[in-house]
Amino acid sequence: MRNLTMHQKIVLMTFFIISFSFLIAGIFVISNLLNEQEKDYNQRAMLIARTVSNMPDIVQQLEKGGPDAIKLINHTVEEVRVINMAEYIVVMDMNRIKYSHPASSELGKKSESGDLNPAFSEHYYISKAKGDIGIMIRAFVPILNEHKKQVGVVIVAYAMPTLYKIFSDNATEIIITILLSMLFSMWGASILAGHIKKRMFNLEPEEIAKLYVERQETFNAIQDGIIAVDNEMTITIFNAKAGSILGKYDDPNEYIGKKIYDVLPDTRLPEIVQMGQPIYNQELYINKHSILSNRIPIQVEGKIVGAVAIFKDLTEVRKLAEELTGVKAFVQALRVQTHEHKNKLHTIAGLLQLGNTSQALEYLKVTQENETSMTQFLQERFLHEHISGLLLSKISRGKELDIVVEIDEESSLTRFPPFLDHHDFVVLIGNLIENAFDALQQVERAEKHILLSIAEHDGLLAIMVSDNGIGMSEEVQQRIFENGFSTKKTDNHGIGLHLIAEIIKKGHGSIEVTSTPNIATSFIISFEMEGEQ
Numbered sequence: 406m407r408n409l410t411m412h413q414k415i416v417l418m419t420f421f422i423i424s425f426s427f428l429i430a431g432i433f434v435i436s437n438l439l440n441e442q443e444k445d446y447n448q449r450a451m452l453i454a455r456t457v458s459n460m461p462d463i464v465q466q467l468e469k470g471g472p473d474a475i476k477l478i479n480h481t482v483e484e485v486r487v488i489n490m491a492e493y494i495v496v497m498d499m500n501r502i503k504y505s506h507p508a509s510s511e512l513g514k515k516s517e518s519g520d521l522n523p524a525f526s527e528h529y530y531i532s533k534a535k536g537d538i539g540i541m542i543r544a545f546v547p548i549l550n551e552h553k554k555q556v557g558v559v560i561v562a563y564a565m566p567t568l569y570k571i572f573s574d575n576a577t578e579i580i581i582t583i584l585l586s587m588l589f590s591m592w593g594a595s596i597l598a599g600h601i602k603k604r605m606f607n608l609e610p611e612e613i614a615k616l617y618v619e620r621q622e623t624f625n626a627i628q629d630g631i632i633a634v635d636n637e638m639t640i641t642i643f644n645a646k647a648g649s650i651l652g653k654y655d656d657p658n659e660y661i662g663k664k665i666y667d668v669l670p671d672t673r674l675p676e677i678v679q680m681g682q683p684i685y686n687q688e689l690y691i692n693k694h695s696i697l698s699n700r701i702p703i704q705v706e707g708k709i710v711g712a713v714a715i716f717k718d719l720t721e722v723r724k725l726a727e728e729l730t731g732v733k734a735f736v737q738a739l740r741v742q743t744h745e746h747k748n749k750l751h752t753i754a755g756l757l758q759l760g761n762t763s764q765a766l767e768y769l770k771v772t773q774e775n776e777t778s779m780t781q782f783l784q785e786r787f788l789h790e791h792i793s794g795l796l797l798s799k800i801s802r803g804k805e806l807d808i809v810v811e812i813d814e815e816s817s818l819t820r821f822p823p824f825l826d827h828h829d830f831v832v833l834i835g836n837l838i839e840n841a842f843d844a845l846q847q848v849e850r851a852e853k854h855i856l857l858s859i860a861e862h863d864g865l866l867a868i869m870v871s872d873n874g875i876g877m878s879e880e881v882q883q884r885i886f887e888n889g890f891s892t893k894k895t896d897n898h899g900i901g902l903h904l905i906a907e908i909i910k911k912g913h914g915s916i917e918v919t920s921t922p923n924i925a926t927s928f929i930i931s932f933e934m935e936g937e938q
Contacts, residue, residue: 415598416594423594449489451529455546457559458548464548467557468550474504479504479509486507491563492538496558496559497558497559500515501516501521502515524560525555526547531543542564542565544560546561630646630716632647632713634665634678634713635711636711638675639664641661645657648660674700677702680702681709683701686698698715783812788819789830791827792827792831792834806842806853808854811856813857813859818866820861820934823912829911833905834859837868837870845872856870856871864934870928872926874925876924877922882918886902886906909930
């Protein structure tokens with residue numbers, strides 16, 4: 406097979422498939438033929454048995470009995486058997502004495518067969534049994550006299566044709582069919598093989614191998630990192646850009662054939678082979694590099710044979726992403742504040758229309774003081790505008806939901822832990838508060854409360870978010886950080902806490918969850934502040 410060309414291999418394989426299909430079709434045809442033959446024998450055997458049972462001479466001779474009756478009945482029945490080409494026709498009296506049989510030595514003997522009993526109880530039936538010459542179809546019919554009294558039984562049998570007989574009887578047709586099928590299958594296989602090879606640009610395996618090398622060089626020219634593994638975790642593609650991003654400055658071809666664990670111990674590519682599901686636009690921290698990765702399983706004929714990762718360094722990409730994140734946070738804050746200001750303006754307008762000028766001025770003064778105080782507090786304690794903007798929008802959002810969002814007065818955030826930035830903290834704090842909102846909207850309480858505390862002491866940054874919402878069971882707490890897991894029945898859930906877990910992992914932090922169902926939940930996250938920024 407190795408010395409055959411691709412064209413020859415395809416021809417042989419196609420011919421084998423067509424021949425095998427023809428064999429299967431032939432088996433079904435023969436099976437249907439045998440079934441039809443069996444139905445025909447059933448009908449013929451029953452018809453002949455009924456005919457013999459209704460012959461007056463047969464009935465009279467059975468009632469008379471004796472050697473002469475045996476002779477006359479056997480002669481009459483044999484004529485019927487020969488005309489209808491039955492294997493045998495046996496007539497018995499009520500003592501099971503045989504009055505007719507193709508073998509003269511059986512005449513006058515008593516039958517010991519056990520399947521005759523229903524027939525001697527006036528039952529009509531067909532049976533199939535294996536005899537000395539093959540499968541026999543037998544019809545059993547009781548013989549009744551003119552007084553409807555049973556005087557005997559008639560049995561008519563036909564032998565089912567064997568496969569050998571079917572082939573021998575149809576040898577010419579079968580041979581012609583096989584020869585024509587082989588001829589046309591070879592012709593069709595040759596055309597198909599030529600068509601396939603034409604679609605493959607008439608390439609042979611060694612030519613395809615050459616293209617593989619050229620493809621590898623093409624991958625090296627791409628400005629995105631590309632790494633692919635097979636289902637044995639062996640690297641099949643590792644381009645130069647992947648080495649540059651991940652700090653592997655050797656010849657990328659040296660990594661081909663190695664295990665991915667030996668080259669990148671902290672890679673997340675093997676999990677794609679195990680899960681069989683793609684993951685797009687996921688931020689990973691590998692070999693001290695933050696990358697944006699798309700990881701996709703490779704399938705061949707429905708089987709997962711590996712996975713490919715296409716990724717890029719987040720240095721430039723994250724600048725745009727962080728700006729977009731900040732814009733979204735401010736848009737949310739502006740939307741909430743606009744809604745809140747409209748409500749306040751309506752309140753002031755109502756007081757003025759009622760003539761309560763002093764109350765309107767007092768309400769305006771208190772509102773201004775509260776907003777100025779909160780804005781000043783956030784600007785002084787949280788030096789990054791993305792964080793202060795996020796917290797301001799969450800406080801306003803809480804007012805809309807009738808939830809008090811309280812920020813501990815001792816809170817402050819002046820710098821970020823190593824490996825993390827304001828983008829990570831927007832995701833971290835934003836998702837924790839949103840989860841608290843969801844938990845509080847599932848309970849009925851007079852006072853709904855969220856407490857946020859961010860403080861740095863002795864080189865340790867601690868973030869705490871607590872609420873008096875619905876809480877979580879032990880089982881739920883064990884799974885809350887799984888990607889896609891959620892207790893909510895709506896879409897677009899099960900991601901927030903997973904992102905939080907990824908950020909904590911990237912920043913080498915820790916998280917502690919304390920929750921009591923229907924009472925309260927608190928998340929405490931800690932990061933070491935020493936190290937490179």
